[in-house]
Every structure is written in structure tokens, then in C-alpha cells.
Amino acid sequence: MTVLLQLLFQGVGIGAVYALVALGFVLIYRATNVVNFAQGQFAVVGAYGMVVTTADLGLPYWVGILITLAVMALFGALFNLSVYYPLRNRSFLPVVISTIGASIFITNIILGVYGPEPSMLAPMLDAPGISLGNLFLDAQYLTIIAVTLALVALQYLFFEHTLLGKRMQAVSQDKEMASLLGIKVGWMIMLTFIYSAMLGGIAGILVAPILFVSVGLGGQIALKAFAATIIGGFGDVPGAIVGGIAIGVIETFGAYYISVPYKDAFAFIVLFAFLLLRPQGLFGEKVSQKA
Amino acid sequence: MSPRARTLVYVVLAALAVGLALALPLGEYLVKLLLQAASYAIAVLGLTVLLGYTGQISLAQAAFFGLGAYGVALGTTTLGLGFLPALILGLVVATLFGIALGSSTLKLGGHYLAMVTISFQQILTLVLTNWISVTGGPDGIRNIGRPHLPGIDFENNQVYLAACLVVLFAVGGLVAVLKSRRLGLAMQAVRDNELAAGVVGINTFRVKIIAFALSALLGGLGGGLFAGAFRYISPDQFAFDDSVVLLTMVLLGGVEAAVGATIGAGLLILLPEWLRFLKQFYLAVYGAAVILIMVFLPGGIWGLFSRHRVWTPAAPVGPLELDIEAAGGTLLSVRGLAKHFGGVRAVDGVDLDIAPGSVHALIGPNGSGKTTLLNVLSGIYRPTAGSIALNGRPVAGLAPHVLAAAGIGRTFQNIRLFHSLSALDNVIIGAERPGSGIAHRAAATARALAALGFVGMAERAGELAASLPYGHQRLVEIARALAGHPVLLLLDEPAAGLNLTEKQELVELLKRLRGHGLTILLIEHDMDLVEQVADRITVLNFGRHIADGSPADVLRHPEVIAAYLGEVPSHEAA
Numbered sequence: 001m002t003v004l005l006q007l008l009f010q011g012v013g014i015g016a017v018y019a020l021v022a023l024g025f026v027l028i029y030r031a032t033n034v035v036n037f038a039q040g041q042f043a044v045v046g047a048y049g050m051v052v053t054t055a056d057l058g059l060p061y062w063v064g065i066l067i068t069l070a071v072m073a074l075f076g077a078l079f080n081l082s083v084y085y086p087l088r089n090r091s092f093l094p095v096v097i098s099t100i101g102a103s104i105f106i107t108n109i110i111l112g113v114y115g116p117e118p119s120m121l122a123p124m125l126d127a128p129g130i131s132l133g134n135l136f137l138d139a140q141y142l143t144i145i146a147v148t149l150a151l152v153a154l155q156y157l158f159f160e161h162t163l164l165g166k167r168m169q170a171v172s173q174d175k176e177m178a179s180l181l182g183i184k185v186g187w188m189i190m191l192t193f194i195y196s197a198m199l200g201g202i203a204g205i206l207v208a209p210i211l212f213v214s215v216g217l218g219g220q221i222a223l224k225a226f227a228a229t230i231i232g233g234f235g236d237v238p239g240a241i242v243g244g245i246a247i248g249v250i251e252t253f254g255a256y257y258i259s260v261p262y263k264d265a266f267a268f269i270v271l272f273a274f275l276l277l278r279p280q281g282l283f284g285e286k287v288s289q290k291a
Numbered sequence: 292m293s294p295r296a297r298t299l300v301y302v303v304l305a306a307l308a309v310g311l312a313l314a315l316p317l318g319e320y321l322v323k324l325l326l327q328a329a330s331y332a333i334a335v336l337g338l339t340v341l342l343g344y345t346g347q348i349s350l351a352q353a354a355f356f357g358l359g360a361y362g363v364a365l366g367t368t369t370l371g372l373g374f375l376p377a378l379i380l381g382l383v384v385a386t387l388f389g390i391a392l393g394s395s396t397l398k399l400g401g402h403y404l405a406m407v408t409i410s411f412q413q414i415l416t417l418v419l420t421n422w423i424s425v426t427g428g429p430d431g432i433r434n435i436g437r438p439h440l441p442g443i444d445f446e447n448n449q450v451y452l453a454a455c456l457v458v459l460f461a462v463g464g465l466v467a468v469l470k471s472r473r474l475g476l477a478m479q480a481v482r483d484n485e486l487a488a489g490v491v492g493i494n495t496f497r498v499k500i501i502a503f504a505l506s507a508l509l510g511g512l513g514g515g516l517f518a519g520a521f522r523y524i525s526p527d528q529f530a531f532d533d534s535v536v537l538l539t540m541v542l543l544g545g546v547e548a549a550v551g552a553t554i555g556a557g558l559l560i561l562l563p564e565w566l567r568f569l570k571q572f573y574l575a576v577y578g579a580a581v582i583l584i585m586v587f588l589p590g591g592i593w594g595l596f597s598r599h600r601v602w603t604p605a606a607p608v609g610p611l612e613l614d615i616e617a618a619g620g621t622l623l624s625v626r627g628l629a630k631h632f633g634g635v636r637a638v639d640g641v642d643l644d645i646a647p648g649s650v651h652a653l654i655g656p657n658g659s660g661k662t663t664l665l666n667v668l669s670g671i672y673r674p675t676a677g678s679i680a681l682n683g684r685p686v687a688g689l690a691p692h693v694l695a696a697a698g699i700g701r702t703f704q705n706i707r708l709f710h711s712l713s714a715l716d717n718v719i720i721g722a723e724r725p726g727s728g729i730a731h732r733a734a735a736t737a738r739a740l741a742a743l744g745f746v747g748m749a750e751r752a753g754e755l756a757a758s759l760p761y762g763h764q765r766l767v768e769i770a771r772a773l774a775g776h777p778v779l780l781l782l783d784e785p786a787a788g789l790n791l792t793e794k795q796e797l798v799e800l801l802k803r804l805r806g807h808g809l810t811i812l813l814i815e816h817d818m819d820l821v822e823q824v825a826d827r828i829t830v831l832n833f834g835r836h837i838a839d840g841s842p843a844d845v846l847r848h849p850e851v852i853a854a855y856l857g858e859v860p861s862h863e864a865a
Binding site: 035082083086087090092093094095096097098100101102103104105106107108109111112219223226227230234261262264265268269271272275276279 | 342346348395402403405406407409410413414417420421531532535538539542571572573574575577578579580581582584585586589
């Protein structure tokens with residue numbers, strides 16, 4: 001029983017990271033109809049932001065976080081201007097490939113500077129964690145879960161209860177109509193990229209102390225986050241969160257009970273099953289092409 | 292250049308390249324690079340078929356490359372087979388996986404397909420790395436064999452390179468020829484407009500599976516030659532990043548033409564050599580190059596040199612054979628047809644009888660279910676209930692290409708041409724529908740030209756569909772349907788967006804078609820046009836039919852007037 005709960009806790013913790021990246025995916029997808037294959041690299045940039053500020057420059061943790069978030073915002077804006085905006089009127093394939101190109105670019109710039117050896121980060125909190133009987137709740141995992149919950153709540157309030165949030169929703173539903181209503185569509189998309197990049201950055205900041213920070217991190221996280229979005233239902237916000245956590249739990253249990261080397265395969269096997277049996281995901285609706 | 296001259300030039304160039312590979316003192320290093328480029332180029336040609344022709348994305352080409360490579364590696368070492376049987380083993384495995392992956396396109400496309408292929412790629416990498424007892428794990432496999440033929444010393448790298456080039460040129464030639472063949476045109480039709488492809492008689496699912504199978508086969512072939520070339524392979528050579536590299540190669544070189552694959556593969560194998568001064572940053576430059584290609588070179592490098600050449604047909608255009616044996620009774624009989632979307636009853640119990648040789652108009656206010664009815668009749672939607680009989684044969688719920696083969700042709704309200712093909716190719720695809728009785732390309736071309744001539748578009752046969760003006764696109768779409776020799780033609784608002792002259796020409800065209808005895812079901816809002824051409828009218832409202840009869844009767848029907856104009860004031864009714 002304790003083992004089960006311990007695994008569940010860890011699974012939810014790592015799943016929360018996937019959920020945050022998946023959320024970034026979904027927001028960009030809803031605003032632009034584009035799947036951003038560089039979303040995982042957003043997390044990597046965030047994680048290296050922490051390496052540069054706290055490990056290299058020796059700044060306090062909270063300063064590092066603030067600087068990293070500011071950098072992520074700028075990064076999201078630049079990403080929009082260079083990777084998405086020039087291709088906004090083309091079909092999905094060129095944009096997808098352009099984001100893949102961006103992902104190669106970002107990975108190799110970091111690789112060029114930092115090399116393949118992973119960097120280590122100190123834990124965020126001084127306390128190691130909480131013990132509940134035989135169950136040990138690691139402080140970093142608790143932080144991840146808490147921050148994810150807070151972000152999800154904030155995001156809900158923002159989209160449902162602020163005018164800006166409603167405008168962004170309008171853009172994701174019908175760009176033409178939104179623009180006729182005087183909403184500046186280009187700006188809303190810009191904001192989406194900035195926010196998405198910051199979400200990715202936060203995921204990177206959170207996960208950095210648990211996993212070693214390396215460029216390989218991005219690809220793995222991105223693929224699992226992408227799997228999460230499909231399991232949850234493509235383009236569905238709650239689906240992304242549930243899907244992310246589900247992937248985290250499945251792979252944690254799979255690694256423990258079935259096979260460690262194939263840990264990364266479980267997410268894809270579940271994904272395959274969903275794609276073939278229920279491509280619309282848990283919460284998605286079936287869509288059919290209209291003549 | 293005539294096709295024959297082109298083939299000759301190609302063969303001479305290929306022979307020259309093979310000869311040079313044998314004769315020049317290339318040096319060991321350059322030979323290795325060329326071996327890599329040649330084997331990659333073969334795999335990239337697979338993507339030309341899959342992505343370029345068929346428009347399906349795959350981020351797993353390195354996985355198929357790897358399957359071919361491991362086939363040769365395991366076959367020539369563990370299994371003790373000769374090179375050729377080992378290669379065939381690898382190709383069979385790769386092709387089977389290609390078919391399996393392609394069958395996922397039954398339900399999925401676009402982003403989902405990207406994800407399926409990525410998943411496959413990742414799982415294969417994990418298996419190759421971790422199934423150590425078979426694959427040797429991360430250490431890979433050494434001492435891979437090469438072919439043995441008496442008199443040919445394949446152990447010599449330059450000889451092996453020459454053999455690889457022979458394969459490359461052969462495959463490249465075949466892929467280039469495929470583009471204009473029936474299968475190739477069908478692939479491009481699926482890419483340009485999948486819905487329309489089904490309606491003109493192409494089994495889109497089958498075409499996509501074939502494309503995946505061919506792509507996997509060529510990926511495996513490239514990989515098999517690669518394994519023989521380097522005699523050592525390991526899982527990290529066939530990872531996701533390599534799939535991206537292969538995809539980039541096809542895009543850089545030009546996705547539309549076979550030659551693009553070779554340009555792309557050659558350039559991206561050599562590029563790192565030229566970018567060496569950048570040291571560890573060369574892959575970053577590579578990533579940036581991908582974005583720049585997407586933004587500034589949508590057609591790739593080859594796209595810069597190839598332009599669609601407009602031509603006018605030289606041969607005289609023959610008359611179009613349209614007449615069909617007059618059958619008695621009812622051509623199309625619809626009973627209680629319904630199509631519901633969740634709670635919305637778009638079509639709700641419609642009966643319809645169409646007499647052979649008649650022009651039957653279907654009218655009704657917007658949202659009355661006309662287009663939905665047409666979509667059910669052409670197989671795009673499956674009916675919720677009811678029956679459809681064509682010449683007495685039940686056809687409800689059949690797939691679009693099956694209905695097309697049964698003789699139902701149609702056009703769309705928002706024109707759906709294969710925009711990157713010429714007007715003639717569009718119509719040839721229509722002429723080649725299964726069951727049209729056309730056996731070979733020359734007959735299809737003649738019939739397509741005749742169909743274009745019938746609608747007055749023969750002069751513009753050689754122009755790109757996308758570059759034609761709107762009214763002409765409508766005519767080409769009608770010609771595409773006519774070329775398939777339909778027994779029933781469904782026209783969805785053919786007059787929409789036409790100016791007055793064009794409308795009058797359309798009326799004349801419809802009258803001529805009626806004169807030939809073609810049965811037409813026509814959706815139209817232009818009552819003037821309907822009155823001029825229709826023999827019979829059926830009126831729909833809210834998914835139900837409210838009136839049926841000759842134009843004069845129906846247009847005076849009070850319920851019809853009410854549906855169009857609202858309730859009739861009582862003093863007018865009196």
C-alpha cells in the first residue's frame with residue numbers, strides 16, 4: 001500500500017510537469033491551430049535559465065526565477081515573430097516543420113554552450129520533505145504539485161473572468177469574427193506565445209532540481225506532454241492536465257512494476273492505444289469534415 | 292523535351308555518374324560521404340512519395356531506414372544469410388510496419404499522424420537499444436556482410452558506391468515516373484483535396500496505405516544499403532533526430548519532385564563538412580536553415596527551377612461521349628432518408644425519385660438540408676436511416692469511391708479542385724475513375740480533353756487549376772465529373788458566384804447535358820436558372836421535403852412561398 005501511494009505521489013508530481021508543458025501546447029494550438037514541437041525546448045530554456053542565474057552567477061533562487069520568467073516572456077515573443085508569424089497563412093505542415101527547426105536550433109545552441117554533460121541544481125527548498133508514516137513526500141514534488149494547482153486555478157480565473165481572457169478565447173474560437181469585433185488578433189496570439197513560453201519555463205524551473213538539466217530533457221518532456229494532450233482530448237485544457245498526470249502515473253508504475261529501460265515507452269504505448277481506439281481522447285468531441 | 296528524350300538524358304547522366312564513381316580516385320573519405328548521401332537519398336525518395344505526392348507527414352523515416360539496416364545486419368551476421376535475402380527480409384519487415392502505420396490514417400491525419408509516427412520512432416529506438424540479446428543493444432552490430440557476385444568486387448568501396456548509385460538512379464527514375472501515372476495522380480489528388488479525391492473514385496485509404504508502404508520500403512532499402520556500406524550500425528543512427536534530418540532533406544531539396552530528394556540528401560550530407568568551421572554550432576545553423584527554408588523556399592531548392600509550363604493541347608479535341616442506355620423507371624430512388632448530427636436533424640425522412648434523363652432541382656432555404664442530402668448521396672456522410680437505390684441497387688452507406696464507381700459524379704458548392712495539378716490532370720483523374728471503361732492513359736487523356744472541350748475549357752487544359760479564374764474552375768470541376776462518364780451528376784449550387792454571362796453559359800451547358808440524356812440532380816438558389824433547366828423540383832425545408840412536382844406547380848405552392856418569403860399575407864392569398 002505504501003509503495004502504491006509513494007509511486008502515485010511521484011507519478012502525479014512528474015505528471016504535473018507534463019501537464020504544464022501540455023497546457024502550453026494546447027493554448028498555442030487553440031490560438032493558432034499549430035502544434036508547437038519546440039514546446040519542450042521552452043522547458044529546457046527555463047531550466048538553463050536557472051542554471052545560468054543560480055549556479056553560474058550565484059544569484060538567489062527567487063531572483064533567478066524572476067529573471068528566467070522575464071527571459072521566457074521575451075523568448076515567447078521572439079519565437080512567435082520568427083517561427084510562427086511569417087508562416088501564419090500557410091498550411092499546418094510548414095509551421096510544424098518550422099517549429100521542429102526551432103527545436104533543433106535551441107537544443108544545439110544550448111548544447112554548443114553547455115555541452116552534453118547534465119548540470120545539477122540545488123533543491124528549491126531547504127526542507128527535504130514530509131514523512132507521513134512510511135510515506136515520504138519530497139518537498140520538490142510537493143512544490144511542483146502546488147504550483148501546478150495554483151497556475152491552473154489562476155488560468156481558469158483569467159480566461160473566465162477577465163476581459164483579456166475572454167478576448168483570447170474569442171480568438172481561439174473564431175479569428176475572423178474576433179477581428180471583426182475589434183479584437184487585435186495578432187496581439188492575442190502574441191500574448192498566447194508569451195504565456196505559453198512562460199508556462200514551459202515554469203515547468204523547466206520546477207523539474208530542474210529533480211532531473212539533471214540537459215538538452216535531452218526537452219524532447220522527452222515534449223513528447224510526453226504531446227501524448228498527454230491527445231489522451232486528454234486534443235485542444236482541451238482540462239484534458240491536457242488530466243492527460244499529463246495520467247502519463248506521469250502510468251510511466252512511474254510501469255517503470256516500477258514492468259521495466260525500467262522501457263519506462264519511456266509506456267507513454268507511447270498508451271498513446272498508440274488512444275490514437276487507434278479513441279483518437280478524440282477522454283474529453284474531446286468527434287469532428288467530421290464538412291463538404 | 293519529349294518524354295523519350297528525357298529518359299535518354301537521364302540514363303546517360305546516370306551511367307556517367309556510375310562510371311565516374313568507379314573511375315575517379317575519390318579517396319576513402321569522400322567515398323564514405325557519397326555512400327551515406329546515396330543511401331539517405333533513397334530513403335528520402337520514400338518521403339517524396341509520402342509527403343510530396345500524398346501529403347502525409349512521417350517523422351519515422353529513420354525507423355524504416357533502421358529496420359532495413361538491421362535486417363541486413365542481423366541477416367548477414369546472426370542468421371548467416373546472403374546479402375540479398377537479408378535485404379529482402381529487412382524490406383519485408385519495414386514494409387509491413389509501413390502498412391500498419393499507414394492503416395492508422397483511416398482515422399487520423401495531420402498532427403495526429405505526426406504523433407503516431409513519432410511514437411513508432413521512439414518505441415523502435417527503445418527496442419533497438421534494449422533488446423540486447425537480438426540487436427546487440429547500444430553497442431550495435433559489426434562485420435555486416437556485402438553482396439557476393441562473381442566478377443564484381445563489392446568489397447571495394449567504390450564498386451559498392453557504384454552499385455548504390457545504380458539503385459538510387461533506378462529508384463529515382465521510378466519515383467519520377469510514378470508522379471504522372473494513375474497512382475501518382477491519385478496520390479496528388481489525396482494530397483490536394485482528400486474529400487474530392489474520394490468523390491471522383493479514388494480509394495483514398497488504399498492510396499495512403501500504398502504511399503506509406505512505398506515510403507517504408509524505400510526507407511528500408513536505403514537503410515539496407517547503408518548497413519552494407521559501413522558494415523557497422525548502432526541504434527543512435529536511426530533515432531528521431533535522424534527522422535528530422537531525412538524530413539529536412541526532402542523539404543530542402545524540394546518535396547514535389549524526385550530530383551529534390553537527391554539534392555536535399557547530397558546537400559545536407561555535405562553541408563556539415565562545409566560548416567565545420569562552426570564546430571559545435573553547426574546543428575544550430577542547420578535548425579535555423581530549416582526555418583529559413585520553410586519561410587523563404589516553400590518549394591525547396593528544386594522549386595526555384597521548376598515552373599509549371601502552361602501549354603495548349605496540340606491534338607484536336609474530340610466530342611464527348613455522354614449518352615447512356617436509356618433505362619426505364621427510376622434511376623435514383625430515395626426512401627425515408629435521414630441524417631442526424633447529434634440532436635440536429637439535418638435531413639429528416641426525405642423521399643426522392645429521379646427519372647432517368649431528367650434534370651431534377653433540389654431547392655430550399657439555407658439550412659434546409661440540401662447539401663447534407665447531397666453528401667449522403669455521394670457517400671461523404673453515412674445516412675442515419677433510410678434507403679438509396681441506384682438503378683435498383685441499394686447504395687446507402689457506401690464509401691464515396693464506391694459510389695463514384697457506381698456512376699455518381701458530383702461537384703461542390705465551394706469548388707474542390709486538385710489545385711496544384713493542371714486542369715487536364717484534374718479531369719484525367721475524373722476520367723480514370725474505376726468503372727468508367729477507360730483502360731489506358733491515352734484514352735483517359737482523350738476523354739479528359741473532350742470533357743474540357745464540352746464545357747469550353749480545352750484551350751486552358753494546360754493551366755494550373757489554382758490559377759484559373761473562379762468561373763473557369765467551376766467549369767473544370769464539372770468537366771472532371773463528366774469525364775468519369777457518370778449515370779447521375781450531382782451539382783451543388785453551380786451558379787453560385789458566377790456573373791450574368793457565366794450564368795447564361797451555365798444554363799446552355801446544362802441544357803446541352805440534358806439533350807445528351809444525362810440525369811442531373813441540381814441544388815440551386817437561382818430560381819430563374821432552375822425554371823429554365825429543371826424538369827422537376829423537390830423542395831426541402833428543415834430537412835423534410837415539402838413539395839414535389841413540375842417547376843410551374845411547385846413555385847406556386849403556398850408552403851414553398853411561405854418557406855422562402857415567410858407567411859403569405861391573407862389578402863394576397865385571397
